[in-house]
Amino acid sequence: MKLKDEFIKFFVSKGHKQIPSAPIVPENDNTVLFNTAGMQPLIPYLKGQKHPLGNRLTDYQKCLRTDDLEEVGDATHHTFFEMLGNWSLGDYFKKESIAWSFEFLTEVLNIPVERLAVSVFAGNEIIGKDEESAEIWKSLGIPDARIAYLGEEDNWWPNMKLLGPCGTDTEIFYWRSDEKAPVEYDPNDDRWVEIWNNVFMEYNHTEEGFTPLAHKNVDTGMGVERVTAILEGVNDNYLSSLFKNYIKLIEDYAGKSYNDSEYTASMRIIVDHIRAAVIIVGENSGVKPSNTDQGYIVRRLIRRAIRHENKLGIDINSDFLRTLIDSIIDDYREYYPELNENRFKIVETIESEKTKFNRTLEKGLKEFNKICTSYESKIPGEVAFHLYDTYGFPIELTTELALERGLSVDEEGFNQKFKAHQELSRAGAEAKFKSGLAGTGEVETRYHTATHLLNAALKIVLNDCNIHQMGSNITTERMRFDFNFDRKLTDDEKQKLEDLINEWIEADYTVTKEEMDKEKAVESGAEAMFIDKYPDVVTVYQIGDVSREICTGPHVKHTGELHHFKIKKEEASGAGVRRIKAILN
């Protein structure tokens, strides 16, 4: 049985519409580097925007969490994972949500009630104790002793500090042990593992405080990797059917056993990191390894995996990596067709990062071993920077190597050195990643509309209707826009782009939106970036008669709000892709 298929089928039978997984790198949202939860691409709708497919949605979503990347290596941590979810946008609330979760778990997955427990919100100054959810659980057969009332650290999502849509939740736990489940649920006993989180999203948290959302929503999330392992009765996620073939492949190439505790962690790290890299690089917008933002995460994932391949003694000239990549793509292509379409790019990108790193890895390791003998407890920042600069060792790798020898690294010293050398520091990227689930502000909205104008203007000025957006990124400071074109733009072309866009801004065109069938939208000439990724019904934004694009928004009402458009930079961004950075003032 495939959990993802069963889940979607179940919620479709309850009147939900399936929506496609959004790209793992959020478009037009600079507040996070990656989607970290299924609800993230739905934030505009949770805040009140009407979704073209209605009020009941379900999907499986590609997610990536990097905050505990270094924890990967144990039995349960992953960077990339898939999250199943169902949403009510102002439609049903606690009763149906809880009842359907219970029905899915006990009747579709056949989990015995004896193995289930739940927690509900204990109440705080904003909202009272969630007796309602507790009563619903009891009516379904969950005994009192299996219901815990917990505070905001457990039953508020995401947490009281982060901005954006939020609310109390009820979490569902599964007894993962061969011993008989105790009568009472004990939140401190880690044999009770969380399998599902139903959030009752009622508030928008802004700088001003908690304000009620336009309507009450339900947002649920279930992790595919964890629940698959549970259903298959294994305590180690990497031994579930999702991963075991990859582990076997590593064992074969390394000639070592997963059960040998010296190698277990390395094998998990390789599987996790390469799977994540395949998914990220395999997107149509395609992130490449680099020293900033998402690219830096991809670089860290690949380099850490390569280091562990090396540790396992896998021959670097063997076709191991390629075989692993191919089998990951084959397992996921049915769900994410872009992986198969981009197979060549994925293999090439990961292999070339491997080659690059391999060139210096051995020398770097030798150097590191030498360095180690000179320091008793802490490796200075400048030495770590030297390893980074000369041998391509991400700081996290140096820290990990140091830790294996009982040493630490002066990361602050490293960062100081690093900052002096880089325009955009890793610390900045991490801070951005951690900054949470903020919404789209006014400035970002103006930039967002500007990307549509630029997309249209490029086709006219460069006289090529095959130019399309390959990616975009917006901050409050600037916009970045990638498009397919194979040469540098001339000064004259850049001037013409600015003039044309400013002409459109001055004309103060009205921006309108309309929902329609995907096919109709495309037939009507709407620009579509990832046609296979859109739901059947889409939103089309029309700007005067100059631009027409499928997009979820938000956008300004009139182009005059953009004031003035100016190109700051035009440069290459990969083969056949150019990048424009521009500002509005």
Ligand code: SER
């Ligand atoms: N947003 C909640 C979570 O990530 C439920 O989907 O757990």
